[in-house]
Amino acid sequence: MAMYNDKVMDHFMNPHNVGEIENADGIGTYGSPICGDMMKISLKIEDDKIVDAKFKTFGCGSAIASSSVATDMIIGKSVEEALALTNKDVLDELGGLPAIKEHCSVLADHAIRSAVYDYAQKTGKTYKGLEGFDPNEDEHEHEHGCQIEE
């Protein structure tokens, strides 16, 4: 496949961590099917450490590969470390995406932040990485250039 590199293709064809965690500690969703991609992530958190992460994504090859690699990257990390994950980190880990597809990698870091926000709301915890984060502020459409009216 000329469009995606081998690592992207591998994560796309055989994505890691697909599914939903039962009784998850935090759940986050980002994107919308209208814009062409939507990721839902669930987290299991113990002692401020992400012990498990699972995702479900509606989207193209880049969106699925980004979801897969991002969940890999945060499992075993502290919550603050997971919050520090940027879409550039996801891109670097994948070895790059075609320029026109780079926006797909923002799905994962936004969804992770939403899930941690959900956890923080439920537990009353505060995290430095969540300062200024508003899960209702939908930057997705802006960053996607997805201007279709809902």
Added chain:
Amino acid sequence: MRRVYLDYSATTPVKKIVLDEMIPYFTEKFGNPSSLYELGASAKTDLNISREKVAKLIGASEREIYFTSCGTEADNWAVIGSARLKKKYGNHIITTKIEHHAILHSCEYLEKNGYEVTYIGVDEKGIVNLKELEDAITSNTILISIMFANNEIGTIQPIKEIGEIAKKHNILFHTDAVQAVGNVDINVKELGVDMLSMSAHKIYGPKGIGALYIRKGLILPSYMNGGAQENKRRAGTENLAGIVGFGKAAELAKEGLDEHIKKITSLRNYFIKEVLDKIPNVYVNGDLEKRLPGNANLTFEFIEGEALLLYLDMNGISVSTGSACSSASLVPSHVLDAIGIPVEKIHGSLRFSIGDFTTKEDLDYTVEVLIKVVDKLRSISSVSNEKGW
């Protein structure tokens, strides 16, 4: 790995018999048709034999066929040429929302240059409404350009009726028949079209050669300036080998048309039935009857088309999609939008186009793979029947 090509609407392979006919025109029969000596004169003779074959395919006469470099050039020439020709009579053009970009972008170009364009819609089956067309006509209307058959959903427009409306109002009528030629029985005389675009590589001929039919008596201004080729209307040394290939492909298409339509329609219907029977939440887009024989445009709910396309490609199956993620512009299909498909479902649409080399076994294999990959992508997807969109 098995290879199954199901994108005949994008392009077709050159048939061996067509290629064999072309080869001598690269080497020993290489003459320039404009040269006076024997090598040139015989090239000119062969050029016109091919012209006659292309003319026959659409019921035109030989002098009404003008070769171009592709279907897009024919579309540009027809639309922009007509606008220039009729400028003193008006500045209004009518076309549809589901045209190929060769027409839409030519119209946009004209809009930037003082012309007005009305883009009429289509119903949910992908067919234009004749009343809407007639209502759109003004005293300034100089051209109607409506595609014969749509490239994405394969729907066939009521060309004869449109021709009658155009004639009644004394307006030029062009049709982009790139997808229809070789798949639909076409007779330009009966249809009342003034101009018709076609392309060789959609009918098992080579890429880089197309043609515009221009009705006798219509003097469309030349689009390419230079020598006296193509009756002084389209300058440039002729792509002789391409033209010979086009001629042979047209001859084969004409001879086998009835059988082609019958066989391909039957395979297409079999494929659609198999997919709908075996995979839930799949829908066919566009009219099922007024449709190109080989076209199956399907929406697979809850998954995104590019992902599905790549999973099929990994299994050796070539198709195309209307999903925004697959296009360089990230804009979803304007055709599926025009027939009222919601955007989230446009993302999950695939076009399968069946052709002369497709077998029932190819389609069985495709259905088998589809069942697996659709299931897998749905298991990854964050949307589903239970959860909804």
